[in-house]
Structure formats: structure tokens, C-alpha cells
Amino acid sequence: MFEFTEDQLAIQEMVREFSEKEIRPIAQDTDKNGSFPEKTIKELAEMGIMGLNIPEEYGGSGLDEISKAIVISEISKCCVSTAEIVAVHLLTNDIILRMGTEEQKQKWLPNAVEGKLGAFCLTEPNAGSDAGGLKTKAEKTEGGYILNGSKLFISNFGPEEGDHLIIIALTDPEKKTHGGMTAFLIGRDTPGVQVGKTEDKMGLRGAVVSEVILDNVYVPEAEVLGKPGDGFKIAMIGLDGGRIGIAAQATGLAEAALSEGVKYANQRLQFGKPISSNQGLQWYIADMGTRIEAAKMLMLEAADKRQKGEKVTKYAAMAKYFCSETAGYVCDLSLQLHGGYGYMKDYPIERMYRDARIMRIYEGTSEIQKIVISREVIKEYT
Ligand code: CAA
Numbered sequence: 001m002f003e004f005t006e007d008q009l010a011i012q013e014m015v016r017e018f019s020e021k022e023i024r025p026i027a028q029d030t031d032k033n034g035s036f037p038e039k040t041i042k043e044l045a046e047m048g049i050m051g052l053n054i055p056e057e058y059g060g061s062g063l064d065e066i067s068k069a070i071v072i073s074e075i076s077k078c079c080v081s082t083a084e085i086v087a088v089h090l091l092t093n094d095i096i097l098r099m100g101t102e103e104q105k106q107k108w109l110p111n112a113v114e115g116k117l118g119a120f121c122l123t124e125p126n127a128g129s130d131a132g133g134l135k136t137k138a139e140k141t142e143g144g145y146i147l148n149g150s151k152l153f154i155s156n157f158g159p160e161e162g163d164h165l166i167i168i169a170l171t172d173p174e175k176k177t178h179g180g181m182t183a184f185l186i187g188r189d190t191p192g193v194q195v196g197k198t199e200d201k202m203g204l205r206g207a208v209v210s211e212v213i214l215d216n217v218y219v220p221e222a223e224v225l226g227k228p229g230d231g232f233k234i235a236m237i238g239l240d241g242g243r244i245g246i247a248a249q250a251t252g253l254a255e256a257a258l259s260e261g262v263k264y265a266n267q268r269l270q271f272g273k274p275i276s277s278n279q280g281l282q283w284y285i286a287d288m289g290t291r292i293e294a295a296k297m298l299m300l301e302a303a304d305k306r307q308k309g310e311k312v313t314k315y316a317a318m319a320k321y322f323c324s325e326t327a328g329y330v331c332d333l334s335l336q337l338h339g340g341y342g343y344m345k346d347y348p349i350e351r352m353y354r355d356a357r358i359m360r361i362y363e364g365t366s367e368i369q370k371i372v373i374s375r376e377v378i379k380e381y382t
Helices: 006-033 038-046 065-078 080-099 102-113 231-267 279-307 313-343 348-360 366-381
Strands: 118-121 137-141 144-155 164-170 181-187 193-198 209-220
Touching (some): 006 038, 006 080, 006 348, 038 080, 065 080, 065 231, 065 279, 080 102, 080 118, 080 144, 080 164, 080 181, 080 231, 118 144, 118 231, 137 164, 144 164, 164 231, 231 313, 231 348, 279 313, 313 348, 313 366
Antiparallel strands (some): 137 144, 144 209, 193 209
């Protein structure tokens, strides 16, 4: 059983209070209008949340992995779009911190603390689950590289949104995942970086997602993250942390969906009594509550291990897989408790149901998580 420290409880209370007061009231409109919550992100930056995983020496809050999970989860209870923007930004902070040179950290992290958003560019039209199949090329030239290609479904990048991008590109197409890819860190204003199609999504409608087009983008050697050839591993290590972030989003959403379901079931009268007095529906509630508790434990265990510097590939994949499936399951049953009303936009469960759906897909589908988990488990038990 996890007991949060006093500092973790304080950050939880602060973010919960802010989310309830400032985020929940605008969540339906953010979804309805597909509007990017710019003001909220500014306020979160002022509270130290956008730099929560950045050490104080770069202006950040220097918080731990469990605090990061707590924060994402609390925001997600009120608005998953906002939680996703924060989670992807924290993922890019994490990669810069782990892999960046001192010069890169000095250059990019103070901006990240201020809420200038980071985007993580791995996926391409023909390289989704098979991230190793990407085609964006980085050709060596004097003093740097020339990048050409396009990246698809990039969160935190839009016509106005996004400040810096981590781009994974092929430097040695023969070697591909095994030393053939390199990670670059560039500003959105770098000549040749263009915004392609901005997606019109089913859910997470406040979180902007666009195509990134790279047209002869010159990137100096100083903007390589880690060593040339380390790109695929950097992406995977970053995703180990990112997947815990999605698990945190999912548990926050699942808790909020259960809360909506119970509230509705207690006040909805049918056959002369609240529908929550029906055993069949109580069993739904029992299943939802049990899965949420199990999901939270997996998520917190993964966060705790990452904080301790342990290899978390298996735990992060398990947490991402189980928590996102749980969010889907809980949102579905909570909508069922709402009956026909749950299908209408008047009730937040309709938005939650749509927001939950992507969680089983982004940062690696459930099927990919099972590949990662089974590889690790087979190694462990062989
Ligand atoms: N940590 C460190 N190294 C890792 C690693 C990890 N978690 N996973 C793999 N590697 C290393 C391997 O050890 C291997 O190294 P060597 O060359 O030294 O042997 C190398 O990387 C290649 O690994 P694999 O052979 O396992 O590669 P693969 O092609 O079989 O792919 C995969 C593995 C797990 C399926 C991977 O392709 C994958 O995770 N796919 C899903 C991609 C994904 O999650 N995309 C989401 C993009 S981001 C997003 O959705 C939203 C957003 O905005 C952030």
C-alpha cells in the first residue's frame, strides 16, 4: 500500500483544488469548441506544474515521479485534454533532462518551465506500432544534419501551439532501430518546419494534434540529443516514462467516471427506488471500484520504480495496458448506469467515454504493451 509523503499530499491538494475550481468548469466547453486551454496551461506553469519534473537549478519544481503521476491524475479527473497536454510536455522535459547536454538543458528547460510546450515526434504515416519503420531522414552535412520527412499525430503541435520538438530520424537506414536513428531537439521556428494537417478528433478535443512537415531542415550537431544512433532507445526510454503518465491519466479518468456513475445511480429513481439499490448495478460498481484500485497500485508501483532508477519497461507497459483498459471499462459501465442520459452531451460521462478511447491506442496500443510485457515476462521465467 502506498502512503504519500506530506509533500506529495500537498501537491495533490493544490492541483485538485485548482482543477476543481479552474479546469472542471470549462472542460465541457473545451471539448465542445475544441479549444486549446491556453490560459489554463499558463496558470499551471505559474504554479510550477509545467516544470514539475525539472530540477530547481533550471527553474523547475524538482518533484518526483509519484508527484508527476498524482498531478496528471488529478487534472485528468476534470479534463483529460488538459492532462494530456501536461503529460506530453512532461515527457519531453524528461527526455531533455535524461539525454540533453548541459547547453541543451540551459537552452530549453527554463522555457519549458514557463509553459512553452514540448512535442515528441516519433510516429509517421507508415510507422505507428512499428516505430522502427520510420522514414524521416537526417542526412549528415557540414556541422549538422538535413532533415526531411513528416511526423503524424503529434501532440502539443499546432498552428499556434508548441515550442520545441524532439524528432527521431534515420541517420543510418541500414541499422534502423539498432543504432540507425538519432534524436534531435529543435525549435518550432527552425526554417523548414511546417504545420501540416491539424486533426479533428473524437475525444481529447482540447489537446491539439498535428502533422509536422520537415522540409530540408538544417539542424546543427549541437542539437543532437544523446549520441548519434541512440534515437530509438531514447524514444523507448522516454516512452517508459510517458506510459506511466498515460496510466495516471487513465486512473484519474476512471475515478471520475465511477464518481459520476455512483452519483447518478444514487439519485436516479426507477421502480420507486434509486437504481443503485439494484444488485446487478451494485456488481458493476464493485467491478469498477476493484479494477480502479488495482490499476492505481500498478501505476504507482511503476512510478516508484522509475523514481528509484530501476528499469521499468515491463511495469510501465503493464500499468499503461491495465489502466487504459480499466478506463475504457469503467467509462463504458458508468455510461451504462446513466442509461439514455449518458449518451447525451448534458452529462460529462459522454465526453469521458470518448476521451477514454484513445488511451488504449496512444503511446503504444494495448497490443504493443502486451508484446513488451510478454518479452519481459518470458525472459524472467525462462
Ligand atoms: N528501453 C531501452 N531500450 C529499449 C527499450 C526500452 N524500453 N525498448 C527497446 N529498446 C532497445 C532494444 O534493447 C534494442 O537495442 P539493441 O539494438 O541494443 O539490441 C533496440 O531498442 C531495438 O529494440 P527492439 O528490437 O525491441 O525493437 P522493435 O522494432 O522490435 O520494437 C516495440 C519494439 C516495443 C514494438 C516498439 O516499436 C514500440 O514501442 N512500438 C510502439 C510505438 C509507440 O508507443 N508509439 C507511440 C508514439 S507517441 C504517442 O503516441 C503520443 C504522443 O504524442 C506522445
